[in-house]
Structure formats: structure tokens, C-alpha cells
Amino acid sequence: MALALRLFRLGHQSLWIDEVFTLYTAAVGQDVPLSHWLEVIHGPLFSLVLHAWCGVAGTSEWALRLPSAVFSAAFVPVLGLVAARWLGRDAAVPAAWLAAGSPFLVWYGQEARNYSLMLLATGVAALAALALRERLTAARAAAWLAGCAAGVLSNFSFVFLAPLHALWFLGAPGRRARRLALLGAAAAAIALTALPWAPQAARTWDWSRLVPARAAPAGEAPLRGATTFHPAAVPFAAHAFLVGYAYGPSLRELRRDASWRTLAPYAPALALEAAVFGALGAAGIAALARRRRLVQAALWIAVPALAVSYLAAQNFKVFHPRYLAVAAPGVLLVLAAGFAALRGPARAALAAGVVVVWAWALAQHYADPRYAKEDYRGVAALLRARGAEGETVVVAGAEDGLIHYYRGPLTVNVVWLGHAADPARMDAELDERVAGSRAAWVVVSRSEDLDPADRFARRLDERWPDAERLRWPGVRVWRLALDGGGAPGAGMAPPRTTDEASAAAAADSTGDE
Helix, strand or coil: CHHHHHHCCCCCCCCCHHHHHHHHHHCCCCCCCHHHHHCCCCCHHHHHHHHHHHHHHCCCHHHHHHHHHHHHHHHHHHHHHHHHHHCCHHHHHHHHHHHHHCHHHHHHHCCCCCHHHHHHHHHHHHHHHHHHHHCCCHHHHHHHHHHHHHHHHHCHHHHHHHHHHHHHHHHCCCCHHHHHHHHHHHHHHHHHHHHHHHHHHHHHCCHHHHCCCCCCCCCCCCCCCCCCCCCCHHHHHHHHHHHCCCCCCCHHHHHHCCCHHHHHHHHHHHHHHHHHHHHHHHHHHHHHHHCCCHHHHHHHHHHHHHHHHHHHHCCCCCCCHHHHHHHHHHHHHHHHHHHHHCCHHHHHHHHHHHHHHHHHHHHHHHHCHHHCCCCHHHHHHHHHHHCCCCEEEEEEECCHHHHHHCCCCCEEEEECHHHHHCHHHHHHHHHHHHCCCCEEEEEEECCCCCCCCCHHHHHHHHHCCCCEEEEECCEEEEEEEECCCCCECCCCCCCCCHHHHHHHHHHCCCCCC
């Protein structure tokens, strides 16, 4: 079932911006020097896997995402085995089913990013650590080291689990001195594994921001405002772990307005989620307390949450649930402990509730355009079908997706949305990009971060009120009729409807279903 959920419509959506970045770093079909791989600090191991795999399978959406689907499905039995060792055999089957159906895991199992590999490595390392806790052997130690090394090279957030692994390793009775020495040697070996990427990490991130009570120097550029941390960040991460990103408000809605106004229309769905997982989570926490696993669960879940929250509060890294994905297996194991502790009608009712909520979330993930990735592939097909000589393309927002998909004759120019707060400057920059064109296609996506008030789109509507407007999931397109010099003009062809434009684009689409 896990494979079926992850393979279903695997290539249906176009790549989103981070997947395009992954494709760039994988350098498929290229002979690249070692220095290239040492510059890849966002999952170098996964980029190497894609480099090898896509060199054979190609770079279609389906091929790029298949390794993630396989890693995510392989995580299912691993989590079942972790549950058996950590909680008892009665929790193994619930844990495996939860891992198979989790919308959060399905999401990343259908994304060409490093998180599914990191989660698999997290499970393997946990399984090996629990085995080492029972008995020290060379084979178990090697498996644990391999799991930890793969976790670190899949995503550096794996280090947030260090306190948990230290407790597992040192908490077992007997041979305390030997275990302490082995733990130190293992930590040194893992650090040496990541050491080649340390220079690039030092150049990429401003580590001085992590100093407590640090005052930002004048002129320092923030990541996205004064801080990316929001009081609801951790609750939202819990929501994502439980139901994924296609249940309740979409990510685009939340980026525009993370307030009660956005949540209100989804109150019934969120209430059902709270009732089902609140009851199951409470049963799980009680079961963990009885099994004396509560402190370990807190280390598994709370430490990553606190670490990522601190990084965001210090403006070192933006907050996103994927950055604390190492905690997701711990959350699923809490739910598995709850199922193992329940009996009879209560267990059946909560199982039915989980099925209903997850089926709802997955149905929207597969088919509801509100939750879809930005459709750069569809827009690129439109431009190939309708773009004519003398026209140009202007991209505002996240340009890499469109640049990846568009292989047409029109020139593609980029406008930075950060200038949207200054209308005069934005007008001048846009006019410069379209100068000499008789028409321009303006493509806007992911404007919520740099232009949350949507000033750029409103300015387009003010200057070209009769422009043709088209819309795809997460992407808006304007066709501006110009006078040949980049200024507003008349003579635009009669606008097509969105359905007509979509039909023309579909005829030219190169997407792999």
C-alpha cells in the first residue's frame, strides 16, 4: 500500500522550485569534479543517488521522484521494527500502517528532495541504536554508524537526534566506560564524515546569528522579515506531521495570511483532526509513560522542535516542518503506542477516524489544485503554443521552475519582487525588461514572501486593465499588449478564456504522467 500511494500520480505535477534545485545539484549526465559535490550542503548523498539513477532513467518528473518513493516505502518496515524494539511487538503493526498511510510521508515520497532518504536513515540508525543498547557487537555498531552517516549527509538536521542516541547508547546497564569511549569515537567518525562540507557550510550560513541576544548590525539583510518564527509554527508542524499539507488551509493561503481568518473556513475539518489525533495522542502519551519511554519521546520530538524554532527566531534559517522531519517518526510512534494500548470499540473508532482524515487529505493532495505545486510545466506549454516573434517573457517570483521547463524562442527576463514596495522603481524595471517588445507574457508565482500585499499584480492590473489573465495552480499569467517600446498600448488580440488557453497548453505539454 505504501508503494501504491507513493507511485500514484507520481509525475502528475510539475517540479517545484526546490526540486529544480535538486536537479541542478545532481548534475545529471555531467562529469563534475569533487568540488561540485562538496558545495552541495542540502543533501549531498541524495544528489549523488539522483546523479547515478537519472543518468540511466532520465530526468522526467517520474524518474526524478522515484528514488524518494522507494526510500519512503522502505521506511515502513523499518519503523515497524523500531516500534517492536522500542515499544513492544504490539506496536509494530500499527507503526507500519501509520508509516504507510501518512500523508506527510506520502508528500515527501513524491518529491525529488532529500527528506525521504533522511527519514529512512533516521529509522535505520534508531533501529541499530536500540539493538546496540541490548548488546554491543561490531556489526550493530557498523550499522548504527552507517545509518548516522547517511542521516547527516541526507540532511544536517539529523544532528538534532544526538541527545536521544546518546541516551540510548549510555542508558543501558553495564560497560558504561566502554560505551562512553565508543560513543566518543563514533561521534568523531560522524563529524569526520561531514567535515568535507564544513567550508561550504561556513560560507553559506551566517553562524554569528546563532549567538543569543545578538544585535543585528546596521544594514544586515534579514532572511524574510525580522524573523521567520511564528507562535503557531510548532503547532503547524504537528498538524503537518499528522495530516500533511493538503488538509485544512493550503500553504499558499497560510503564506498570504496566517491568521484566524484563514483558518475559519476549515474549522470543521480541523476539529475532526483535533478530536481524532488528540484522543490517540493522549492514549499514546499515557502508554509511553507506562513503558517509561516518555523522556526518550520528548528528546525525539521536542529537541528538534526547539532547535528549529531557535534557528528561525535568530533569523538563521526559515521555519518549516521539513527541517524538523527527524521528529516525524517519533510522532508516528506516539500514535502507534496509543493504538497498541487501546482495545475494542475505542481502537476501532479511532482507526476509522484516522482513515477518514487521511483519505480526505490524500484525495486533496492528488486532485485538488489548491494544494498542488506551482504548475510551471503548464505555463511553459502555453508559452510554446502561443508565444510569437517580437514577444518576451517576464518572470516575477520563483523563476527557476519556468526557466527549467520553457524551451522556446522567446527571451525570458527576471523581475525581482522585492522592489514591489516601490511602484516607480518596479515600473522602471518592468519597462526595461519589456522594451522593444510588441507583447509581453508576465508570469508571477510564489509572491507571498517578497510581495505579501500583492502590489506587483495590482500594479499590472492598473497599467494594463484590459490584459488577458490566465491562472494555473500557484501561477498567474498576464499577456500585455505593448506599442513596441514597452509601454501600455492597444491592439491586443481578443483574449482567450482560461479553458481555451489550458487546452492549447495541454496539447504541447511534455509532462510525464
